Amino acid sequence: MRALAAPPGIKFLPNAITVLALCAGLTSVNFALRERWFLAVVMIATAAVLDSLDGPAARLLDASSRIGAELDSLSDCVSFGIAPALVMFLWALDDNPLGWAFCLVYAVCTTLRLARFNSALDDEAPPAWSKLFFTGIPSPAGALLALQPLSLDVRLGHPDRPEGDFWWTNSWVIGIWLVLIGILMVSKVPSIALKNVFIPARLILPSLILLVIAVTAAFYEPQIMFALGLFVYVAHLPYAAWKRRHLREHPELFEDPTRRRARARARRNNRMxxxxxxxxxxxxxxxxxxxxxxxxxxxxxxxxxxxxxxxxRRRLR
Structure with missing residues (x-):
């Protein structure tokens, strides 16, 4: 993506987006204290969307800075580490004797995952194919996965049913689920970085149609579509592990997505x-x-x- 010549005053925009993500994460705790669980999940999801926008905005405006990177990590630690742990504790783990310990494990794993990500930025010569993958699941995806039991209970629960009617609302199941998500974040299980996914030209139209269908369905059943999206994300992890191992053994098969897009653009311009x-x-x-x-x-x-x-040479006639 080519950087634009932006006015000096607008270069604060990426940091402003990061601060808005931080505020959204903290607001989710406020909604949890008022027992407005659906809005608490929505605020965490909003923080995840904003977190996906600050990096591209910084590259587009040529406003990348060290303070922006540190601010982004601190915002992720609060929005996707501390806030989900507090929300889950207030929802189902308050009465569990080990409930606070489960939340601490999750929050610490999120912090360690972010610290490892920051240390990887100092690697001056990573393999070319490594930018296609994250090591461990990213913290926004981990936060959304951690809130999955709460989201399903908001959709499928009923005021007349007793608490803990579903097996996934049991406090021990939720505590173990938080620990598993934390382990996935600090593990070396690869996940594909969506920002580097290349869609062939013949699949652009079907992808847009599927996107419209998914967005329309999300207006009617947001919790169900939220669960389906997270299920697809977890299901892709075995494929990501195979893909990274294959590229590590055959690095000559990797092609830089930037060059591939430039070549495809040149072919398209020649045809037109x-x-x-x-x-x-x-x-x-x-x-x-x-x-x-x-x-x-x-x-x-x-x-x-x-x-x-x-x-x-052939003689022309």
């Missing part, structure tokens, strides 16, 4: 470039019927000097 019929010569005339200039007309064979015909 109009042909100029006036510059094509046919039998001593232009294709539109106009005669060639005298200097460009072919001379009779008798007036042409004898030249040896080059080998390997």
């Amino acid at each position: 470039r109009p042909r100029i019929p006036g510059k094509v010569r046919v039998a001593g005339r232009y294709r539109d019927g106009r005669p060639l200039p005298r200097a460009a007309r072919p001379r009779p064979v008798a007036d042409q000097p004898d030249r040896p015909r080059p080998l390997g």
Whole structure:
């Protein structure tokens, strides 16, 4: 993506987006204290969307800075580590004897995952294919997965049903679920970085149609679509592990997505470039019927000097 020449005052926009994500994460705790669980989940999801926008905005405006990177990590730690742990504790783990310990494990794993990510930025010579993957699941995805039991209970629960009617609302199941998500974040299980996913030209239209269908369904059943999206994300982890192992063993198969997009754009521009019929010569005339200039007309064979015909060329007739 080419950086734009932005006015100096607008370069604070990426940091403003990061601060808004931080505020959204903290607001989820406020909604949890008021037992407005659906809005608490929505605020965490909003923080995840904002977190996906600050990086591209910084690259587009050429406003990347060290303070922005540190602010982003601190915002992720609060929005996707501390806030989900507090929300889950207030919802189901308050009465569990180990409930606070489960929340601490999750929050610490999120912090360790972010610290490892920051340390990887100092690696000056990573393999070219490594930018296609995250090591461990990212913290926004981990936060959304941690809130999955709460989201399903908001959709499928009923005020007349007793608490803990579903097996996934049991406090021990929720505590173990938080620990598993924390382990996935600090593990070396790879996940595909969606920002580097390349969609072939023939699949753009079907992808747009599926996106419209998914967005429309999300207006009617947001919790169900939320669960389906997270299920697809977890299901792709085995494929990501195989893909990374395959590229590690065969690095020559990797092709830089930036060069691939540039080559595809060049092919598309060549196909769309109009042909100029006036510059094509046919039998001593232009294709539109106009005669060639005298200097460009072919001379009779008798007036042409004898030249040896080059080998390997076909004689035009």
